[in-house]
Structures are given as C-alpha cells and as structure tokens.
Amino acid sequence: MNQNLSSYRIFYTVANTGNISKAAKELYISQPAISKSIQKLEESVGCKLFSRSSRGVVLTDEGKLLYEHVSEAFETLTMGEEKLKRSIELGVGHLKIGVSSTLCKYLLLPYLKEFIRQNPHISISISCQSTNDTLKLLEDNKIDIGLIGKPENLKNIHFDFLEEIEDIFVAAKDYLRNLKARGIQKDHILQSSTLMLLDKNNMTRQYIDDYLQENQIIIKDSIDISDMDLLIDFARIGVGVACVIKNFVREDLENGTLMEIPLGFPIHKREVGFAYKTTTKPSKSLAEFIHFYKTYR
Template sequence: MEQNLSLYRVFYTVANTGNISKAAEQLFISQPAISKSIRKLEQSLDVTLFSRNSRGVQLTEEGEILYTYVQKAFFSLQTGESRIKKINELGIGHLHIGVSTTLCKFMLLPYLQEFIKTHPHIKITIECQSTNHTLQLLKENKIDVGLIGEPERPHHVHFDSLGEIEDIFVSTKTYLNNLSLRTNHRDDIFRNATLMLLDKENMTRQYIDDYLAAHRIETNNLLEVSTMDLLIEFSKISLGVACVIRQFVEKELAEGELVEIPLPFPIHRRNIGFAYLDNLQQTTAVREFIEFYNTKQGLALNKLPVHS
C-alpha cells in the first residue's frame, strides 16, 4: 500500500482531468511517466483502470470503483491539511492544567484571565484535585502543567516558582473573646479552640500536621474542611480558628474582620509554582503557556502584599 501512494495520486489526477497530458501538467511530470505509473498500478491490482477514447481516457467499471475510495481518501487528506493550517494560523490547541481548588481561585485565575486574551483559540481543561493528586496526574502524563506546592523530591518534574506563600492561623476577635470567657485559658488557644484545617488529602494539611507535631501543639477539637474558601468563611462567622494562607486573607486582616493568632514558632513559607515533566515533547499550546507565565512570573503574588 505504502509504495502505491504516489501511484494513487497519479490515478486520481488522471481520473479528474480525463487526459494524460493535462495530468502531466498538473503534476509537473512527463506523459510517459504518467502512463508508466498507471500501468504499474493496474499491474499491482490486476485490472484495467482506464480505457482510451478520442478525447482522452475514461474510467473503466473497476476504475470507477477505485476512484470512489481514492476520492474519499484524498478529500480526508485535504481536510486534514486545512485543519492543520488553521490550527497554526489561529494558534488552536489544548492545554490540560491540574490545580487544587484553592490555588485555582486565588492564583491560577489571574494567569488564565490574561492568557486567554492573547490565546483565545486554545482550549483549556482544568482538573481540580489535591496537590498530591495533581502531581500524580502529571507523572502519569494525564495533564500538561500542574500548579502545585514545590515537591520535596521532584523526580523528573521541572518546577517554576511563582513565589512564596505563608500559612497563618486566624479567627475573629469575637471568637477569641468568647473562648476566653469559656476557658479562662487565652494563652492555650489551640488546645481549647475549634481548630479548622483542610482535609488530609491536601498537601497544606500535611504540612500543618507536621508543624503541630514537631512543636507538640495539642488540639482537642478539630473541624476538617474541603476548601480554603470554606475555612475563610467559617472563620469569619466565628466558628473557630482556621489555618489559611496569609495572601488570601489580606483584605480581611487589613479591615480587622479577622485577626492573626500569634504562634510560638513560625511556620516556614512554601514555594508555589507551575510544574511539568522534564524531557517530554510539548505541544504548541503547552509551550505557549510556559512562555507566557515565565514572562508574567509573579503576577498573582505581586498583586498581594507579602509580610516579611
């Protein structure tokens, strides 16, 4: 079949023109070469494809049957070529991004908002999963790029940092005052308060659990929440003390709606950034996105003040 592809192009052109000399002109080859190609195809199929007449050549019955299939094949090829050209001209592509719900709202959206303006024809699919799951999808090549906390052992994962985030504990003044009235132990907030953390699937939760264990901070009443949004909202209605990311509650802290709980030991800041597999052939859409965020590095975090 492979060796006959050029023969089928000659056959298709001769059938369309009905004339060997016109086919030779279109294909920029000699008439004898056209005739030789037709004979070779007829021999390989063991049929006669054309009959000659005074005006040129005409398809035989077998030739008509073959032409029907060859015509569809060349139409499909032409359609494919047109689609590829359109993709290149418009920058059409598909980008799969993995990200946690928290990072999607607070960090990814500012990037996507500007990227879509300059690349409106790239289709974007977002997998909202925990950071651990996002990293696993990345390693399984099921997503192109992940927005994650910096992994301790990357293992063939390239990581581009966007900056640092800082975990803090917050609540309302009302909650702290009521807690003090109930317990008379304002200095031991974590043991007496309702402590609100993300669920254990979240990398942030694992990070905070390690912090609490390392400093032997006891907690007696724990409320697990699935998203950072809910943690922030629950803390704002005085449901308890929530562990949140400072950059995501700057407004509430500045306006006094929430207050930061002093910690006996600081929580080390963490790097957040985009990650993708090393040594993987990337699509145009992925390359465009990587180039975009590298030029806009720090866009989301720079818009939010970071405490030193």
C-alpha cells in the first residue's frame, strides 16, 4: 500500500458524500488539502478516481473498483472498534495462569470459581506443570500469573503470599503394621520402606531431596510419580510411604485411612502464592484477578 490510511479515509469520505466541500466539513480539513490528497492518490494508483459533475464529484469505473475494497476495509475497522468498545464495557479479556496440577485442584479452583462468577467475560487458560516450569513460562511471557511455591530467587517476580503448606510422609495402617512385624523401628521407616515421591523436576521433590540429604536419610527403594493425587491413592492402598502435603490428606488422617510418619527432624513449612512479573505492565484481566485474590476470603 503506497498511501497512508488518511489518504484512503479522504477518498472514502469524498466518495460517500459526493462533494469535496461536504467531505471537508466532515473531516475538519480544508478543501485544497482534500483535492491535493485525491490528486496524490490518483497519481499513485495511475488512474482517475473521480470525475466532476454539476452536483459535485462521482466515482469513475476505476474509482468504483477501489471504493469496493476501501469501504470493506473501513467497515471492518468500524466493526472492530465497536467490538473493542463492547468488550471494554463488558470486561472481556483473557487470563493465562500457570500452576501445578496439585495446587490447581486444592488451592486455585476455589479462587477461580468465584472469580469467574464475578467476571464471566474473562476467559481463563490454565497451564499445568511444575513450579519450575511455571517460572520459565512467566519469564518467557507465556502466562500472566502463576500459583507457585515461593522460589529462593524472586528477581523480576512479585510474590503474593497465599498460605503455608507442610510436607509430611504418610502410609496406610496395614503397610505400617507389616513394617512393624518385620522389626522395623519408627525412626527407620523411611529407610526401610518403598518411598513414593514426586518426579525430580518438581520443586517439592527438590525440597524433599534436600531434607533427606541434610538428615542423612538414605533411601533404598523409591518410586517417582508425577501427580500428588496418585501418590495419595497409592499410599491408601498400601504401595508404600508417600510424601504429600498435609492439608491435602487432612480427611484421610482424621478418619485413619492414612497415618503420618513421625520424623526426628520436621520438614520446614513452605510458602505458596501468586507470582507475576514486575517488568511487564499487568493487563486489565490480570489487574482484575490480582485485586480479586487480594480481597477474596
């Protein structure tokens, strides 16, 4: 396109009004400026676009051909402006959230349920992966916000604390009874059992590995599992000892389905919360969500 949009706007307005004087009033520019713009456009396309009549100007055959496409373009622009205006009025937007499947189920869903009820025109996309992967997506601007365990390095990341989580080891009663029958003492359960942990790419797993190493607990037999729900299910049926988040098995602990393994050295609690980049201006949808979770109870 050799001409800028304003030239086609002038052409479109003159064609609609059929009169340079009327077009000048509508566009708030002088008649000579309109005539000059039309002349430059005609020189650019290599043909006459208007012919003069007693009432003003009329499109030539070539002008009519160009007008068909120009009018379609401006109608599309007008439609886009109207849709944008309606979307702003309705609060239409898109929010991309990163979260692990575990935190999504147990922590994020209650927030989303109420947020969607209050903001039905904001669509939600959720990427489920580990905290490490969520931080990478944040860094690459592929998500707006993440629900994560608090990382050690918060460079360019704003972290809003949500709650503390506590990692514990649990097993079914029958599994512990069998260990006891084999003469396994309470302080050697972890070393003598099949230990079920999240896979090594998970921040929780890295945290637990550090705990085991610091306390010189050597694991003989372990199973890596990608999903905490599966860890809990396997523990319930007696596959082994699972490392889980205490809040997520509270009902199992209360009804006796699972038993907490006593530890000589407790695992320190961790913080989880919402995180977003400080180097990028929040979109309207993200700003709405941030305001929501800060006031939600």
